[in-house]
């Protein structure tokens with residue numbers, strides 16, 4: 542275990558096994574269809590890379606840069622779209638992937654924006670969902686794991702840009718904060 546990690550919440554092999562089941566669910570919901578997958582950066586890049594390699598090849602994969610945490614441990618409450626242009630989703634079925642569902646503002650804002658851009662269907666998938674009351678009304682269609690309301694790192698999730706490359710999800714030790 543890494544020095545700055547307080548405890549491992551979800552081990553690498555547990556994540557990988559869960560992704561097999563999530564991929565099966567997604568395949569069943571979109572049989573033989575070409576969908577646009579939108580990966581929210583930066584946090585979802587590890588989750589998306591592992592999940593999408595379990596799906597059929599007929600996918601169009603786009604990334605969207607959104608930010609609400611700005612490196613710390615608290616959501617700013619505002620979702621910023623950092624790209625000048627959004628992927629073209631007019632008339633398309635879309636699957637949005639994010640690392641974690643916390644206040645719900647990010648997924649709500651992204652789903653609303655993609656619907657306004659003409660997507661015919663927007664489904665959402667997250668690796669983690671915090672067990673708490675959401676500030677924005679939203680439910681992910683695919684959830685890897687429900688976790689408590691605590692700050693987590695690893696498997697794409699960061700603290701001040703670090704720890705994204707840990708292969709597991711854990712909590713940060715107080716000494717590292």
Ligand code: XMP
Nearest residue numbers: 584616642643644645646647692693698699
């Ligand atoms: P909302 O509040 O919009 O949050 O649902 C989604 C985004 O907030 C970030 N986030 C976290 N990042 N550890 C992190 O490293 C956490 O525990 C955490 N909780 C929320 C994340 O970027 C997510 O996309």
